[in-house]
Amino acid sequence: MKRSILLGAALAACAFYAAAAGQTKAAPPAEIDEIAGELSRISGLKQLHKIDSARISREQVKAYIAARVKEEVKPAELRAEELALKKFGFVPQDFDLKQTTIDLLSEQAAAFYDYRKKKLFIIDSTPDAMQEPALAHELAHALADQNFHLDKFTGKARDDDDSSLARLAVMEGQATWLMSEYMARKMGHSIEDSPMMLDMMAKATEAASTQYPVFAKAPLYLRETLLFPYSQGLLFQQAVVKKMGKAGFAEVFRRPPETTAQVLHPERYFAGERPRRPELGPLARGWKLVDEAEFGELDASILLRQYAGPDEAAKIAPEWNGGSYRLAEEAGRVALEWATEWRSPEAARAYFEAYRKALAGKWKNLRVDSESGVELAGRGDDGYFLLRVAGSRVSGVEGLAEPAAASAAGR
Numbered sequence: 001m002k003r004s005i006l007l008g009a010a011l012a013a014c015a016f017y018a019a020a021a022g023q024t025k026a027a028p029p030a031e032i033d034e035i036a037g038e039l040s041r042i043s044g045l046k047q048l049h050k051i052d053s054a055r056i057s058r059e060q061v062k063a064y065i066a067a068r069v070k071e072e073v074k075p076a077e078l079r080a081e082e083l084a085l086k087k088f089g090f091v092p093q094d095f096d097l098k099q100t101t102i103d104l105l106s107e108q109a110a111a112f113y114d115y116r117k118k119k120l121f122i123i124d125s126t127p128d129a130m131q132e133p134a135l136a137h138e139l140a141h142a143l144a145d146q147n148f149h150l151d152k153f154t155g156k157a158r159d160d161d162d163s164s165l166a167r168l169a170v171m172e173g174q175a176t177w178l179m180s181e182y183m184a185r186k187m188g189h190s191i192e193d194s195p196m197m198l199d200m201m202a203k204a205t206e207a208a209s210t211q212y213p214v215f216a217k218a219p220l221y222l223r224e225t226l227l228f229p230y231s232q233g234l235l236f237q238q239a240v241v242k243k244m245g246k247a248g249f250a251e252v253f254r255r256p257p258e259t260t261a262q263v264l265h266p267e268r269y270f271a272g273e274r275p276r277r278p279e280l281g282p283l284a285r286g287w288k289l290v291d292e293a294e295f296g297e298l299d300a301s302i303l304l305r306q307y308a309g310p311d312e313a314a315k316i317a318p319e320w321n322g323g324s325y326r327l328a329e330e331a332g333r334v335a336l337e338w339a340t341e342w343r344s345p346e347a348a349r350a351y352f353e354a355y356r357k358a359l360a361g362k363w364k365n366l367r368v369d370s371e372s373g374v375e376l377a378g379r380g381d382d383g384y385f386l387l388r389v390a391g392s393r394v395s396g397v398e399g400l401a402e403p404a405a406a407s408a409a410g411r
Helices: 004-010 029-043 058-072 075-088 097-108 128-148 150-155 161-186 195-209 213-217 220-254 260-264 266-271 297-307 310-319 345-362 403-410
Strands: 052-056 111-114 119-123 288-294 320-330 333-342 367-371 375-380 383-390 393-400
Touching (some): 029 161, 058 119, 075 320, 075 333, 097 220, 111 128, 119 128, 128 150, 128 220, 150 161, 161 195, 161 220, 161 288, 161 297, 220 260, 220 266, 220 297, 260 266, 260 297, 297 310, 297 345, 310 320, 310 345, 333 345, 345 375, 345 383, 345 393
Parallel strands (some): 052 119
Antiparallel strands (some): 111 119, 288 320, 333 393, 375 383, 383 393
């Protein structure tokens, strides 16, 4: 899915940590140097110059993120992203993506590193107990930036949506791993050789977010895509460290994972497995392209969890092998066309059956006009749809005015 607004805001590198009421002083330079030095020893990434820092209020954070979104995300991108989320059924029709994302990120930030200004900002309401881990997380970003230029690193995949989230998982996953290792070493432990401690850290990252009202009310898709870079990125970085040792901290920036599937399944990253990107065919005459993007394993997993349940998601989603979609409009009508590839015909069949549940779940009204073992056609809330399975490919078109148009577009 398109994630321009998410990336535009999240690439400010806001830490996903709890922040409670109360005031605390900003960290002195000596503490910053001490933490950065230890992170450098753990990762092998050199600190090339001093890291500047400043305090900032939570109100200023919200204004900062809003300004970053305005700067990074064009109105047409925002419209396309919100349309896609609504068409797939990830969010309700009246959902305000821009404001919700700003509220989500500003609600939970404790500190953030701005890789354009090369400066670390500490939220002044962060309690003492949370300041050190938040500093460790953001200083890990600063070290990565000094060595690999995060602006360029993220920019190389900006037009490749699933790859963009995979790169964000590299950034946030490594920072979360280093923060966790830094705190563990202070207690005489190491997460590198403790699967139990690593699992505890991953779960703590997810649990810390659930106490916040904006996050708790957000649609599953936003919650999962915001948590993914931290929790799954942490586990991915652990797999890289176990296989490559200290060299792995640099390797993931030099050769980042290309998809969320490679983050979820590190063995595919090590093997260099690349998914297919199924073609959708020529755009129908008279239709104007709104957007086209990838549909990754994480997208498929969230869709299945939302409409088919966690068990089916856990069974089907790992068999993903590529996906793409596009939005097009004609005379005020917006249509969604998509295609997915699976690792076997059996997995494709399972997704075909599960997607029917998504159609029934996201629409108030669903009418099936024709049905066979390989095709399902009918009408939903926003027009006619056609769903097909052929071998390892499952495709669909939704939101057209007439059945004939749906049949032609479904190919």
